[in-house]
Amino acid sequence: MSSPATFPGSTGPKSAHSSPHRLTLSPPPLPLGPQAIATHIDRSVSTPRRLLELHGAAIRSGHHLHPIVNFKLQRSYSSIGRPDLSLSLFRLTPDPNIFLWSSIIHAHALHGLHHAALLLFSQMLSSPSSPPPNAFTFSSALKASPINLGRALHSLSLKRSLLADTYVATALLDMYARGADVSSARKLFDKMPARSIVSYTAMVTCYAKDGNLELARQVFDEMPERDTVCWNALMDGYMQHSRPNDALILFRSMLKCGMKPNEVTILSVLATVSQLGSLDTGKWAHSYAKSSRIPFTVRLCTTLIDMYCKCGSLQDACSVFNSIQDKDVVAWNSMIVGYAMHGKSREALRFFSEMSKAKVQPTDITFIGVLNACSHAGLVKEGREFFSSMEKDHGIEPKIEHYGCIVDLLGRAGLVEEAYDLVRNMGIKPDPVLWGSLLASCRLHKNMSLGEKIADLLLNNGLSNSGTFVLLSNLYAALGKWEEVARIRRLMKESGIQKEPGCTSIEVDRTVYEFVAGDLSHPMSKEIYVMLEELNELLRDRGYVSQTELVLHDLEEPEKQQVLAVHSEKLAICFGLISTEPGTTIKIFKNLRVCRDCHTVTKLVSKITGRKIVMRDRSRFHHFVDGSCSCGDYW
Known part of the structure; x- marks a missing residue:
């Protein structure tokens, strides 16, 4: 539990967050009554300095423990991210009423201080002088409850006849959704006399987390009205369960309905774009966020960096990185991991050095990026040194x-x-x-x-x-x-184990096309295979010989050659050659690690056609230019 903090006008030790200027705060015009102070507090939530001034004025005028002033101060301190000050004020309050108890529990639950919130709720229940909890108290406690404790609160709410309250029922539903208890959540949802947007959204989230996206969509479609949160919930479900195309379709539907996306929406869209490797769509989302004046927080900028790295544009990633004023370790990590992913190992290590000079402490993620950079470039000596330094120099256990x-x-x-x-x-x-x-x-x-x-x-x-x-x-x-x-x-x-099928995608005119080995489903299949045959002749002229030892079937040599010839990477490249202007960079994305034969062929194709080909496979990026690959054939 937090220790009491020091307020303006009070005595005692200074808190860790005490303002160094608090003795020079100018008080508001006096005298002020409780209602006037409460009104001023409501208007000063976004300015901590003014809130402290008003608190000082309330203490000097003797109104700081007035129920309305006390409640407004506690709630305002919580809203500026200082639940510790709310708690200190609460501890000074004699005989707090139900509103103060509920508010302090809610404040701690809201800020993720779940243990403290539940401890307060327990103290309230056990204290003979405390008022009995109401619906708002229960809903606040449920926000902080793990599922085992939540079931006990469910029973308690039944005993106190609070289950009919929409807030309590919705909080219970959300608790079961967080605990992945789909059956209990659905039973509660079906029995609810009145369903709010929040309860519908909780049910959508519950199904989405469980991977049952069809039922999640069914509940979503049944909603009488929708807000941004429920759109985000379903979109995130599609993204988390590797259905990025469905997530983007849903996003476009959201825009058509006139619903305005928020930061969470854009974060979900960018994560989806990262899965697809759809650079054009990612740039569009970036531009949309700018035009919609969505605040570019460090979190959003870091997600943009990650998206640009995974979509093959380190230049754009660097541009976003350089725009961040106060770079945190996550932003640095994103660039280190991004450079490592693209085979630019020395650049990744340079960023690590710059990060150290900036006095930013590395994390375990930092060293995953650094060690991957060493692995992709064969930097054995450097890798050993970094691995050894984790615990020795930074106290990070591998x-x-x-x-x-x-x-x-x-x-x-x-x-x-x-x-x-x-x-x-x-x-x-x-x-x-x-x-x-x-x-x-x-x-x-x-x-x-x-x-x-x-x-x-x-x-x-x-x-x-x-x-x-x-x-x-x-x-x-x-x-x-x-x-x-x-x-x-x-x-x-x-x-019952099945091998994951190989699949390669390519984006042309902001449409993503997917190919599997021997694919004949594309409308331009005839043209694709004509181009493939032309390339095969040019490859043979350059001395290319199929690496048939890679074929894991006991087949004759010509059959093995045919199997290799129609790998999904080659089909995607051929489609890119006939669908884009000469000289345009071709970007393809493979869900598995590229095989040696396709790697060799792609190098030769970049030489023959004069095209730069960027390939992202499961492990990393390969940049093919004029017959060479950025990995140096080490991957």
Whole structure:
């Protein structure tokens, strides 16, 4: 619980937030009565200095404990982000009434101080001199309640006949939604005698969090009226469950309905755009935020940086970064991670150095970005030093993600045995992702004995996932052990595990098109395959030979060549070539890691066509220019 703070005109120790100028505050004209002071307080919420002046005036005039003045002061201190001052004033109040109790509980719940809010509620219930809680008290306490305690409050609200109150019922519904108890939320929703926008939105949120987007949309469509919050809730649901196209369609519908987006809407749209890699749509959203005069907070600017990095425009990301006046660690992290993602490792490390000079303390996310930068460039010495400095110089204990980065760095550099020893001896239990990274390194450097040992460990301990099975198939296919490849596929089928299908998208004229291997669904398929054949002839003239060892099927050589020829990346590039002006940069986005054959082909295509091709795969960006890639064939 917070300790009492010091107010103007009072004695005692200064609080950590005391104003250094409080002795020179000029009081308002006196004398002022309680009603006048209360009116002035209402008008001074946005100016903390004026609020302190009025509090001082109230103390000098003896009205500071008047119920109306006291209530207004407590609420105003909370509204400027000082619930500690609200609490100190509350503690000085003799026999607080129900409004003061409810207000102080609400203030703490609103500011995320859930433990303090619930402790106050408990004190209220246990004190014989306190008034009984009303509907507003219950709804405030429920905002701070985890689901187990919330169920107890549900029972208590029934005993006190408060469940019929719309605020209490809606707060309960929101509590069940936060706790992912869909069944209880729906039962409560169906029994509500009157449903508000807030209760509808809570039900939409509940279904969306649970991944049942069809029912979320059904409740959304049933709403008699909608506000920005409910649009945001459904949009966020689509985004969180990897349905970015549906999120953007919903956003366009929102605009057509005349609903004005807020900062939360734009944040959701930008996150959706980041998933799609749709730079044009991201720029449009940025421009819309400007024209709508949505405040460019550090959070919004950081999300813009992340969007521009993931959509392939470091220049725009830097422009936004430079526009931020007070850069926090999240903004710095976004640039470090962005540069690492684009293979500009030295730039990422330079930003880390600049961040240190700016006296901004790094976080665990900072080191994930820095270690990834080292991994993508093969900077083994630097990576080891950064990993060692985390705990030694910054007091940051490495997490599983940091071990994953250093294992990836060592594995890519061919130090597979060292990486294996690190995994076995680290203080954290390795997860399947970490083992998978090591398994991929075994395949890359053809360390088959260690690869099989790791694969057996994963299979025998039930730690395998689709990625593990695919990597193991790769290992056996590289050895020509087709019976083992077939066995692994049977295991996948028996386990109900399905390989994630490869998909590549490309944006042309602000429309995103998706391709899978051998795709014939596009209206321009005929033209795409004509272009593909023309490119294949030019590639053969340049000495290109298909890397058929990458095909994980026991097929004849011509069939393997055909399988490689129709990979989704190649189809997307061909569509880009016939759909855009000569010289235009082609940007494609692959949901999986690009294969070596497609990487080789894309380098040659950039040379043959004179086009810059930017490819984002699951791991990073590749910038292909004049036959070379930014990754230096190290990825």
